[in-house]
Amino acid sequence: xxxxxxxEGFFDPETQSLIxxxxxxxxxYAFPAKSGLCGNPRCMSDQFDLVPLSRRGTVWSxxxxxxxxxxxxxxxxxFVPFSIAAVELEAEGLVVLGQVVxxxxxxxxxxxxxxxxxxDVLYSDDEGNKLVWKFRPVEVAK
Amino acid sequence: xxxxxxxxxxxxxxxxxxxxxVGMHPWGKWGRNFVEYGVAxxxxxxxDAGIAWTDVDYVAGADTIRNGYPGFxxxxxxxxxxGFQGTRVSSSYxxxxxxxxxxxxxxxxxxxxxxEVALVVGADTTAKGFFAPVGGERxxxxxxxxxxxxxxxxxxxxxxxxxRRMDRFGSTSEDFAAVKVKNARHGAANPNARxxxxxxxxxxxASPMVADPLHLQEICATSDGGAALIITSVEFAKRHGLQPLxxxxxxxxxxxxxxxxxxxxxxxxxxxxxxxxLPERGFRPSITAAVYEEAGIGPEDLSMAEVYDxxxxxxxxxxxxxxxxxxxxAEALLRSGATAVGGRIPVNPSGGLASFGEAIxxxxxxxxxxxxLQLRGQATGRxxxxxxxxxTANQGLFGxxxxxxxxx
Numbered sequence: 001x002x003x004x005x006x007x008e009g010f011f012d013p014e015t016q017s018l019i020x021x022x023x024x025x026x027x028x029y030a031f032p033a034k035s036g037l038c039g040n041p042r043c044m045s046d047q048f049d050l051v052p053l054s055r056r057g058t059v060w061s062x063x064x065x066x067x068x069x070x071x072x073x074x075x076x077x078x079f080v081p082f083s084i085a086a087v088e089l090e091a092e093g094l095v096v097l098g099q100v101v102x103x104x105x106x107x108x109x110x111x112x113x114x115x116x117x118x119x120d121v122l123y124s125d126d127e128g129n130k131l132v133w134k135f136r137p138v139e140v141a142k
Numbered sequence: 143x144x145x146x147x148x149x150x151x152x153x154x155x156x157x158x159x160x161x162x163x164v165g166m167h168p169w170g171k172w173g174r175n176f177v178e179y180g181v182a183x184x185x186x187x188x189x190d191a192g193i194a195w196t197d198v199d200y201v202a203g204a205d206t207i208r209n210g211y212p213g214f215x216x217x218x219x220x221x222x223x224x225g226f227q228g229t230r231v232s233s234s235y236x237x238x239x240x241x242x243x244x245x246x247x248x249x250x251x252x253x254x255x256x257x258e259v260a261l262v263v264g265a266d267t268t269a270k271g272f273f274a275p276v277g278g279e280r281x282x283x284x285x286x287x288x289x290x291x292x293x294x295x296x297x298x299x300x301x302x303x304x305x306r307r308m309d310r311f312g313s314t315s316e317d318f319a320a321v322k323v324k325n326a327r328h329g330a331a332n333p334n335a336r337x338x339x340x341x342x343x344x345x346x347x348a349s350p351m352v353a354d355p356l357h358l359q360e361i362c363a364t365s366d367g368g369a370a371l372i373i374t375s376v377e378f379a380k381r382h383g384l385q386p387l388x389x390x391x392x393x394x395x396x397x398x399x400x401x402x403x404x405x406x407x408x409x410x411x412x413x414x415x416x417x418x419x420l421p422e423r424g425f426r427p428s429i430t431a432a433v434y435e436e437a438g439i440g441p442e443d444l445s446m447a448e449v450y451d452x453x454x455x456x457x458x459x460x461x462x463x464x465x466x467x468x469x470x471x472a473e474a475l476l477r478s479g480a481t482a483v484g485g486r487i488p489v490n491p492s493g494g495l496a497s498f499g500e501a502i503x504x505x506x507x508x509x510x511x512x513x514x515l516q517l518r519g520q521a522t523g524r525x526x527x528x529x530x531x532x533x534t535a536n537q538g539l540f541g542x543x544x545x546x547x548x549x550x
Contacts, residue, residue, distance in 0.1 A: 063301025
């Protein structure tokens, strides 16, 4: 998919993976990738490995953006409502938020449903596409 | 690796402070400077207490951040507006929990013997529509990033919590709307509420969808308003002849314990539960557990609760987080009528955020104002009969918990 990341550092558009961190001290994961001290108060390590996170997870919950979010969200004109899902990545023990790809309505989603991370267009401007991670139901992808 | 709960555990009368006076400026969309509302609330609290402003020796301000440059610091701003008289002053920012931190500051000063009469005050003026992050392109700020990358507004998070209840517990849209119907009925009797009209389930569900499954009437508005307390030592209150003696017996202003596995504003991921053991309790239940422990009581001792109903469904989460019922049982508790005025444990007799809308730095103080009015028997039209113990609960952006226990 052509374009550049809307904000660098959260995912790899090529492999369609979120990029998190794994603490060298206690092994805990973080997304976005951690800098500074580990979030675990009994760890205090400041050394982390950048790691790609699981591409698949299950729906923790979901909702819709039925009204246009305010700036700094860059909305299409006219605004098209979209869904947002919180997806649980079991191996990393993380729940991550992301938009759900266009064409999937809330009625299509269910807590526990399997989802995968994909690269998609957040918005387009004079410079081209700005990319972000989104979630897509695995069933739809087949 | 269990982190032990905080708090002293031992309750002694030395930890009590008295609430001598309460005051509010009505909530609304008045469009004036927030200082005006705070001063009006402070004057009302002083009059209620029978105290002169010049007798106040500590001002604890709850900050707003949405009204201009950082010099608009609440504590000194209110002290100046009332006329600088040399009082010591503090300012607290903890998002929605700012007011509870101001209460905690004033209480600690009084318990330490460093102050005798404290004014706690918070007020806000809000813009129309969704709360948005402060200006500038701030790519290292999760609050900016969640709007820019995800379009995740505050109602997004409320919608996630609500939908999870539905899918896990079988909650219905009618259950959620019934929370609004209850709170609107309470608020209709409250002269300080912004919305004073009763609503029906049908009207709630006919309002536009904002964050599925939540409709416009199920999400709290943003409001202007101000609230204030006069807090003194118990000895001062007794000398002053305060009757009945209403006291603050416990305050919680705690952070979460890692790992917090509930997605919280403004983050776009939780902590990891993969390698570090979960704490004994999640964040919201831990906030009120700390207050129960400090006061030496349990949920069965409560007469009423004022909780942060940012959405209808979130009020139901709080029932469980307060220990009023077990997980997944909040809808049944609501349907039983227990949480309405006249029921066993009324929740949000003030009308809650559903009837007020949120004036951020004033809101946690307003919860205490309502509790004090209820314990005094002065909550005309919405009185919880014979109320003796009240709890407030609230959660502020960025990891600020707050809960206050009030008794008579």
